[in-house]
Amino acid sequence: xxxxxxxxxxxxAEGEEHDEPPPVRQALSDSVYESVKAMVMDHEIAPGARVxxxxxxxxxxxxxxxxxxxxARLESDGLVVKxxxxxxxxxxxxxxxxxxxxxxxxxxxxxxxxALAAVNATEDQLDALERIVEEMQAQPSPNGRYAxxxxxxxxxxxxxxxxxxxxxxxxLVDAVQRLHAHLHIFRLxxxxxxxxxxxxxxxxxxRAVLRRNPERAAEAMTDHLTRSMERQLVEGxxxxxxxxxxxGQxxxxxxxEPPATP
Numbered sequence: 001x002x003x004x005x006x007x008x009x010x011x012x013a014e015g016e017e018h019d020e021p022p023p024v025r026q027a028l029s030d031s032v033y034e035s036v037k038a039m040v041m042d043h044e045i046a047p048g049a050r051v052x053x054x055x056x057x058x059x060x061x062x063x064x065x066x067x068x069x070x071x072a073r074l075e076s077d078g079l080v081v082k083x084x085x086x087x088x089x090x091x092x093x094x095x096x097x098x099x100x101x102x103x104x105x106x107x108x109x110x111x112x113x114x115a116l117a118a119v120n121a122t123e124d125q126l127d128a129l130e131r132i133v134e135e136m137q138a139q140p141s142p143n144g145r146y147a148x149x150x151x152x153x154x155x156x157x158x159x160x161x162x163x164x165x166x167x168x169x170x171x172l173v174d175a176v177q178r179l180h181a182h183l184h185i186f187r188l189x190x191x192x193x194x195x196x197x198x199x200x201x202x203x204x205x206x207r208a209v210l211r212r213n214p215e216r217a218a219e220a221m222t223d224h225l226t227r228s229m230e231r232q233l234v235e236g237x238x239x240x241x242x243x244x245x246x247x248g249q250x251x252x253x254x255x256x257e258p259p260a261t262p
Contacts, residue, residue, distance in 0.1 A: 011100065014113055020196070028062065033070040040079045040090050041146040051080055051088040078180035079187075094184050096233070102181055103229040107222060108162065109176055114205055114221035115214035116167035125166040129206050132159045136199050152195065157182040159202055166209070185232065195216055201227065 002028035036056060039045045056067045071088050074080045080088045094102065121129075132155055139152045160182070164173030208216035 001227065012073070023207065025066075027249050028070050029066045032060060032062055032066040033073050036067070036070045037074060037077075037079065038146040038150075041183075043187075047090055047093045047187075050086070053087070071136065077183055079183060091184075093187060097190075098227060099229070099232055100186075101205040102179065102184065103232075105179060106176075106181060106225050109172060110225060111221040113164045113167040113169070113172050113176065114209065114217040116169060116172075117163050118209045118212050118214040118217040119170040121166035121209060125162065125181045126210055128161055129159070129166065130160060133199065133202050134208055136195075136202065139195070141195065153182055153186050156198065163205070163209075185228075188232065197227065198224075238243060 019209040036045075036051075045051055051071065053064050053067050053071070057064045060067070071080055071082075075082055075088070080090055082088050117125075136152060136155045137158070140148070161173060161177055164176045167173065196217070201220070203212060205217060205224060208220045
């Protein structure tokens with residue numbers, strides 16, 4: 001009788017390593033991640049609510065495994081937290097004080113990153129910054145659901161991270177990324193017409209970086225972050241600062257407030 005090795009059965013032979021999951025599995029994992037992320041961003045999973053793995057599996061018609069993988073990724077994004085004995089919960093929305101502290105941190109880090117980018121950016125990095133702004137200009141106006149502003153939000157995050165990378169200070173860009181500022185801000189509320197001001201402010205930052213003017217770059221970034229914070233605070237005053245009650249099961253409708261633009 002011929003022997004059957006684990007390799008022949010589809011499992012890796014001894015000494016073999018598979019660093020990446022098969023494409024089909026990865027596609028499923030990514031799809032579930034985006035679906036659960038949309039639920040959190042759109043408040044279908046209310047801020048503070050428990051996120052049930054079994055309930056999500058039934059809703060999405062998948063096994064628990066990709067749901068667990070999605071929640072682990074969302075935990076690293078800062079959108080859910082895992083607590084002993086109680087599982088996952090969606091993070092609470094930023095309060096007015098939390099929003100102010102977030103922008104305080106950004107104002108400490110990102111103007112310095114912009115100034116360093118003006119000095120240290122390579123030509124390829126300059127080209128990449130221009131491309132990101134051009135892509136943002138081409139984005140349609142969001143209608144309030146995560147699906148409509150997902151690409152704009154991703155480009156916004158890429159822009160700020162690209163500035164940090166062009167600074168050539170790894171610890172600085174790591175600190176900017178760890179704030180998860182864009183995800184937290186976009187969950188809050190809609191600032192009508194903010195997409196236009198955001199892109200225009202990004203253009204001013206890029207022009208200063210292209211001209212290799214660190215003072216202007218830092219000034220433009222400071223102005224952008226300050227105006228963004230003001231837009232958020234004004235919107236917060238008009239909408240209020242309602243928080244989730246934390247008692248949901250992860251599948252109930254939240255208030256469905258549309259996103260903000262940082």
